[in-house]
Amino acid sequence: MRRQVVAPPPGWLAPLRTRIPAPRRSSEQTSLAVVAPRSRRRIVLSGLSLTGAGFAALFYCLSFTPSLLPRAWFLQGVVAGITAAMGYALGATAGALVRRFRGPFRSRTTLIAWGLLAVAVPVLVAVFLWLGTRWQRDLRVRLGMPPAPEYDVARTVGISLLTFGMLLLIARLLRLATYGCAWLFRRIAPDPAAYCAGTLVVAVLAYGAFDGLLVANLFAMADRSAAVENSGTGNGVTVPSSALRSGGPQSLVPWDTLGRQGRAFVAGVPTGEELSKFAGRPAAEPIRVYAGLTSADTLQERAALVVREMERTGAFDRAVVAVVTPTGTGWVDNRVTRSLEYMYAGDSALVSMQYSYLPSFFAFMGNRSEVVDAADALIGAVRARWAQLPPGDRPRLLLFGESLGTYGMEKTFGTPEGLVDGADGALLLGPTFANPTHRLLTERRAPGSPIWDPTYPGLPVEFADDAAELRGLSGPRPKVVYLQNATDPVVWWSWDLLWQKPTWLTGKRAPDVTPDMHWYPGITFWQITCDLVFSNKVPTGHGHSYKSATVDGWAAIAPPPGWTFADSVRLRALLDG
Template sequence: MRLSKTFSVLGLLLGAILFALSLTPSLIPRTALMQGVLAGTSFTFGYVIGLFMHWLWNYFELPDIPLSPGVRRVLKRLALVACICLIIIFLWQGAHWQNSVRALMGMQPVTGIGPFTVGSVALLVFLTFWVMGKGFRRVIHAVTKYLSVHIPERVALLIGLLVAVALYWGILNGVLLKVGVHIVSVIWEKHDQAIAEGLKAPEDPNKVGGADSLLTWKSVGHQGRRFLTLGPSVEDIREVAGLGKEPIRVFVGLRAAETPLQRAFLALAELKRLNAFDREILLIATPTGEGWLDPGAINSLEFLYRGDVATVATQYSFLPSPIALLTDNQYGLDSARALFKVIYEYWEELPVETRPRLYLFGLSLGAQLSEASFDFYDIIDDPIDGVLWAGPPFGTGIWRIITDSRDPGTPAWLPQFKGGEVVRFGNQYGGYLGQEPWGSFRIAFLQHASDPIVFFDLRWMFQMPDWLERPRGPDVSPDLYWFPIVTMLQLLADLNLGIAPLGFGHRYAPEGYVLAWMALTEPPDWSDEELKRLREKLRTYPVR
């Protein structure tokens, strides 16, 4: 068969196995397009492993299995038939596996996963990698052939490999990535400048962006204008809680000043102008890459404290979080640290009896930057009241230390640490448990067991995740099993957030924030009926 002459049969067989396993469920549902990309990538990994095993066999000059040419042809054909059957069987089972995830998230079941789309996309992905691999080998061969006349062949081969790696890395990273980032930067910067219809500058001169404000309406940026405009009004708060006042929101855009420190001092000046330090709660919120702050987080806190809240944030990038993480991460750190330092130092000098309770908040990249915005040793003499970090990405920093050192018998997806004296974890169902009283300084992590942003780790390529141990999170499919390489690729595909509904995956719902803020800050005088009205009201606000 021509197929067996062009491709490695062992590679095809291992590729088919990994292709099939990639169809099993992961943390969130997948579209047919994403499943095709995942299946094609998995197939490529299996194929490369097969090629490497074949090369290793020949490198050590191991003898071939003594078989006649006819038997070899039959075995190759049987292997190819087995590959096709395996793929078809798993494609047929794919809908059941996807529905096992969808059912946990309250989604409608699907009758199929688009096998034609999955197969076509997977084939295109594999062929793309295959062509790139052929080109890689040709570069190595050309360099080796040229140099082997002058130097030992193995040295020439090593140099050829290094040249090929340098060439491909230079093209992918030095050209394609930079050009792509530049194009995205131009698009998102223009998007940030555009003033959307309905987001008009406030008529009240005292509000941010108004006539008496230190900040112009244009300088706060697109996400800043949404943040300042689309929150609850005093009428909304009174409708739910009976009493209320207008919340204070301050957002300093990237164009408002040249440096993070200058923007931080602008934020402080605006807070002082608006008498924000007279409020009961002062919240320093760290946005995601383009300046977005989760409305559910801020709205819920403002309702719970009947508007007696001041929230401040500064923008550090125009780019979406994944790109900002690669390009503007240090600038984001500088911005978060500058804002915390300026606000904290002013707050620290205020009378303890009358100053507001100070909290920090961040979601995703915002949580990572918020965590890095202060040093515990800097606040140990006069600690803030607490922090809420939602969906911390990739298990880094404090999250990793605490999760790895959790109390025995507690699951990785909802751990307890030293009885919950300082740190507690919760999710959309509750949590925030502890055997010890929660102290005056509190750290709360809000995380879904189905959030791939939180639980992704390269270790899962060859190690089973501890969050797959029983009992599992209530939103994790019982049909999810760990497979070497494949599970890590599945989680990598899940990072695109898939089609998970609000309240699952990396999409945090207002109801989850209500539970978190209730546990962390303990707002007084909320009846069950009022909380029910609050949850219903929060659903009427935009989630983006």
């Protein structure tokens, strides 16, 4: 007989379920369950952030706004790519914070926003590309430069997209590494702590790689390259045949110790015929004295060697002695030296000393004290020997510095009063943002005078953003002259450009600064930073190019007897020719 199976009523197990606890999962199982889906996230190949893309497009467009100097197409591309990456990082971070506290956007809202971006961004980019081309053309006209080819726009866009893509890839690889580290730390710590630890580890490793590999190798490569460059000799530079120059016959400084820039310095003297033709009378043979890095073991020994070389050549018997603090490589602009020699018909002695063979940027960022110690040693040694002469028999003692050299000069004297009393005259071209005396004089300028052409009452100090302004000075002659072109990024660059609008962009602007330039947080900083790269590749009187403008500076401080404005114009034309 078959037994009938009766099915239990529905829900008969419910009471048991309430009494029997579910098996507990271990913390390791829970952690792995949480991490598993996250570890499968497509970080590197994921789509763009909506807010990040919007900010990137905005920053990309703003990167085409003008700055102080025209930019080459590849430089503009790099600027645009970096600026867009900055905008993307800012927008993506803002979007993540909004989603964190308000939850994700609705799908329909996201689609509409992407649609608006797809329509607006191409139009906006096209407009700013057109405006940027016009702004760059106007800048080039303002500075007397030829227009750039129209096809540069396409190359700029290509470089900018490549730069943005590389930076985005690097950021996502770092983010992927962060998730990997967090996955390991979740085995022993809660999720928030694990992610913080992963972020910290990746940040430390990334900084170490950047500083220890990229920056260190960059400085090492620059050092090796500069060392090789310093050991060479420029084209057309030969050993002097005159005993009045270092490296020549009877010189206490061997030719092979002068370095590349020192050899160019002592060999670039104008001939007696050239000097006589300009002066209209017989000219003397100029004296040039230089000590290179290997001319003596220490700065003090090199400075003492320079003084002995000055005594050997009879430098203290000349009408004028100029102590030149060179740039990082030991370079001295030949137009600077020649201008003084032409003005005094060769009755001059120019002395200088090398303290580094690195370019000024690396010397400034690496060890700024080198230029200070060198300027203090050389100026101090020359002034001490000069002061021993009878007051009536002393030559005019002039000081000169350009770029990083001005920093060394200012730090040597410490105060504006010390700089004024330090010599018969001091000419400083393109002072850096770190110059303490320049900053103090600018901050304490007379009310109403602009920062780009300040007036400082009480001291014989003169500023000029245009060298020609120095020809019309009235009253006592200045003892210190600063030439600072209004478009010189070396003068106007500073860290606070990142977050603060500069004074030189408020109120009345210098004539060379385009009215189309505006300040944007972060963006203007990068633009001025990139202007530094080609600040010397512009015509005289703009950017960091001073050259023949030195003539007006010397004429304002210490003109020879009978010197006229017409002579300054004639000499500038000769040097620029």
